Amino acid sequence: MVTGAEGRANRIAIWALALAGLAVIYAPPFYLVAISLNPALQPGLPSLSDLSLTWYARLAHERGLVAALRQSAGVATITAVLATLLSLLAALAYQEMRRARSAWFLAMLLPMFVPGVIQGLALSVIFTRLHLRPSMLTVAAGHLLWAMPFAFIVILTSLGAVRGSFLMAAADLGAGWWRRFRDVILPLIRPGLVSAFLFAFLLSLNEFARAFYLVGRQNTLPIEMFGKMNAGASPTIYALSGAIFLVSMLCVGLVMLRRRGTGSQAG
Amino acid sequence: MPRLLLIVLLPVLAVLVLGVAPLLTVTTWSFWTWDPATYWIRPEPSLAGYGAILEAGRWTVLADTLGKGLLAALLCLLLAYPLTYAIHFLSGPRLALLLLAAITIPFFTSSLIRAFSWRLVLGRTGPVNAFLQELGLVARPLDWLLFSDFAVMVGLVASYMPFAAFPLLLSLRRVEPSYLAAAQDLGAGFWRIVRTIILPLTLPGAFAGFLFVLVMVIGSSTEVQMLGGAGASIVSVMVNDVMRVANFPLAFAISTVVLVVLLALVLAGNRAFRLARLFEDPSW
Numbered sequence: 142m143v144t145g146a147e148g149r150a151n152r153i154a155i156w157a158l159a160l161a162g163l164a165v166i167y168a169p170p171f172y173l174v175a176i177s178l179n180p181a182l183q184p185g186l187p188s189l190s191d192l193s194l195t196w197y198a199r200l201a202h203e204r205g206l207v208a209a210l211r212q213s214a215g216v217a218t219i220t221a222v223l224a225t226l227l228s229l230l231a232a233l234a235y236q237e238m239r240r241a242r243s244a245w246f247l248a249m250l251l252p253m254f255v256p257g258v259i260q261g262l263a264l265s266v267i268f269t270r271l272h273l274r275p276s277m278l279t280v281a282a283g284h285l286l287w288a289m290p291f292a293f294i295v296i297l298t299s300l301g302a303v304r305g306s307f308l309m310a311a312a313d314l315g316a317g318w319w320r321r322f323r324d325v326i327l328p329l330i331r332p333g334l335v336s337a338f339l340f341a342f343l344l345s346l347n348e349f350a351r352a353f354y355l356v357g358r359q360n361t362l363p364i365e366m367f368g369k370m371n372a373g374a375s376p377t378i379y380a381l382s383g384a385i386f387l388v389s390m391l392c393v394g395l396v397m398l399r400r401r402g403t404g405s406q407a408g
Numbered sequence: 409m410p411r412l413l414l415i416v417l418l419p420v421l422a423v424l425v426l427g428v429a430p431l432l433t434v435t436t437w438s439f440w441t442w443d444p445a446t447y448w449i450r451p452e453p454s455l456a457g458y459g460a461i462l463e464a465g466r467w468t469v470l471a472d473t474l475g476k477g478l479l480a481a482l483l484c485l486l487l488a489y490p491l492t493y494a495i496h497f498l499s500g501p502r503l504a505l506l507l508l509a510a511i512t513i514p515f516f517t518s519s520l521i522r523a524f525s526w527r528l529v530l531g532r533t534g535p536v537n538a539f540l541q542e543l544g545l546v547a548r549p550l551d552w553l554l555f556s557d558f559a560v561m562v563g564l565v566a567s568y569m570p571f572a573a574f575p576l577l578l579s580l581r582r583v584e585p586s587y588l589a590a591a592q593d594l595g596a597g598f599w600r601i602v603r604t605i606i607l608p609l610t611l612p613g614a615f616a617g618f619l620f621v622l623v624m625v626i627g628s629s630t631e632v633q634m635l636g637g638a639g640a641s642i643v644s645v646m647v648n649d650v651m652r653v654a655n656f657p658l659a660f661a662i663s664t665v666v667l668v669v670l671l672a673l674v675l676a677g678n679r680a681f682r683l684a685r686l687f688e689d690p691s692w
Contacts, residue, residue, distance in 0.1 A: 144594070146588070146597070146598045147497075147498075148598055155494055156494055157506075158487070158490035159490045159491040159494040159495075161487065162487035162488065162569060163491065163507075163510055165562070165565060166510075166511075166522075166566050166570070167510070168529070168667055169522065169528070171525045172525060172528060172529055172535065173521070173524070173525035183533075184528055184533075185533070186535070202658070203419045205530075223422075226418075227418055227422050230415050230419050231419040232418075234415045237411075237412050237415070238412070243682075249419065249671070251671075252423060254624075254670055254674055255431065255627070256626065256627025256629075256670070257627060257629065257644070258645075258648060258665060259431070259627070259666060259667065260427075260430075263433065263434040264430050266430075266437075266656070267429075267430050267433060267616070282426055285422060286422065286426050287425050291515070322516075340515075340516055344515075347516070347519070347520070347521075347656065349520045350644065351629055351675060363518060363520050366520065367520060370520075370524050370527075370634070382518075382525070385521060386517055386518065386521050386522070389516055389517040389518070390477050390513050390517060393509065393512055393513045393516050397505070397508070397509045397512060398505075402440060406589070
């Protein structure tokens with residue numbers, strides 16, 4: 142704490158445990174990234190002189206993975222567009238509510254806790270009964286409620302930058318609801334919308350359990366990868382896993398840096 | 409309030425059509441009868457699906473899932489407390505932001521890839537075994553490190569620890585700094601402050617974090633699929649196995665039991681600790 146009551150020994154112990162916690166999360170994926178730079182067929186840490194992007198170059202030739210990546214990108218785009226729009230509406234509704242707020246918040250958050258396997262199974266059985274063919278849309282239908290709670294929280298947070306006084310001033314000057322939304326709210330929450338879109342995109346791109354039941358002939362990337370991971374050693378899977386992990390990490394990192402810039406304005 | 413109705417319409421529709429309706433349908437179907445002629449179910453009431461849960465040791469998987477969830481939640485809290493304490497009390501603004509990013513990133517990276525990477529780390533020729541042999545602690549590679557309950561637990565903690573860290577951090581931020589200063593002025597040592605002020609005031613966050621991890625583990629499947637041994641199961645994997653032989657009534661019955669348990673946990677948690685209020689803090 143600011144007062145430094147911990148004492149030196151305790152502070153060291155706390156930092157050690159904190160770093161252990163982070164290592165549990167990050168050490169294995171970074172080890173995987175390191176392995177992916179090893180040109181040898183057997184997984185192992187490469188020596189510094191051996192670093193190579195061989196396996197990354199090979200990725201372009203893996204037809205199955207490329208097709209799956211394309212499918213996943215499509216699903217993730219649909220999911221992200223819908224999740225951002227619906228979450229924006231949900232967040233605006235939250236702002237206008239008084240007593241129903243907590244219930245509304247809970248209703249928007251609850252889908253996050255539905256197990257992926259059960260959500261995917263339920264939707265797929267119903268889609269089959271309705272004779273809906275599996276497609277990007279059916280997978281996106283499964284991903285939407287998984288991505289929405291996160292997008293909702295992000296947009297709700299960014300709405301904190303919209304002070305009541307701004308809206309009152311606009312209303313006093315004769316702006317109607319739509320005008321207040323377009324000219325006051327929207328510019329202030331634009332970074333939040335971008336973050337929500339990116340987060341929803343990543344959640345969909347990396348989702349496995351729901352898609353498992355909802356894909357048709359064309360697998361999404363995680364499902365294709367799951368097959369390869371269990372099919373025995375092909376180091377391209379290390380390269381792809383490493384690349385996806387790093388890109389996801391980078392996206393979230395950038396979003397958080399940007400949010401800091403806008404967060405300080407919000408005070 | 410027609411405007412509010414208009415705004416609410418689409419999100420409500422999405423939740424109803426894609427969430428509530430399919431899950432309620434499955435719940436209803438869990439009480440129907442299996443029809444071997446059509447390979448589907450017909451609307452005659454039956455509890456056969458629920459009866460089958462009690463057979464073939466399936467209920468032990470349910471109990472085991474709950475056990476895994478409780479243990480993982482406890483371990484996650486033990487790791488998340490020092491981490492969030494370090495973020496809130498020991499870090500400057502820059503470092504705090506970096507660490508905040510570090511606990512945010514896992515939500516948006518693939519749990520499949522992260523579980524897979526543990527496979528490489530814990531394997532017979534992986535770095536952990538190599539290190540232990542180097543130190544002379546073990547003569548030959550430990551086999552129980554991978555494809556075991558141990559590996560699954562490690563994977564679960566790594567996957568869901570951020571779910572414990574977030575509510576904990578939010579509740580730490582609400583600890584009034586003047587209480588800590590006052591305690592210190594009155595001569596309380598660090599552990600006394602932790603025990604009498606920080607722990608009680610962050611209890612709602614700790615319970616919320618515990619609940620989140622528990623709920624996520626109950627719904628998890630990837631970690632067991634990637635890291636579990638032969639015959640290892642968890643309730644979602646059991647549903648997959650049951651579906652492989654198209655046993656719809658049983659799959660629906662298991663799903664219903666899980667959904668009811670999860671809903672009860674989240675609603676009870678919400679009532680007791682006002683989960684919603686914890687997140688209604690716009691400062692993050």
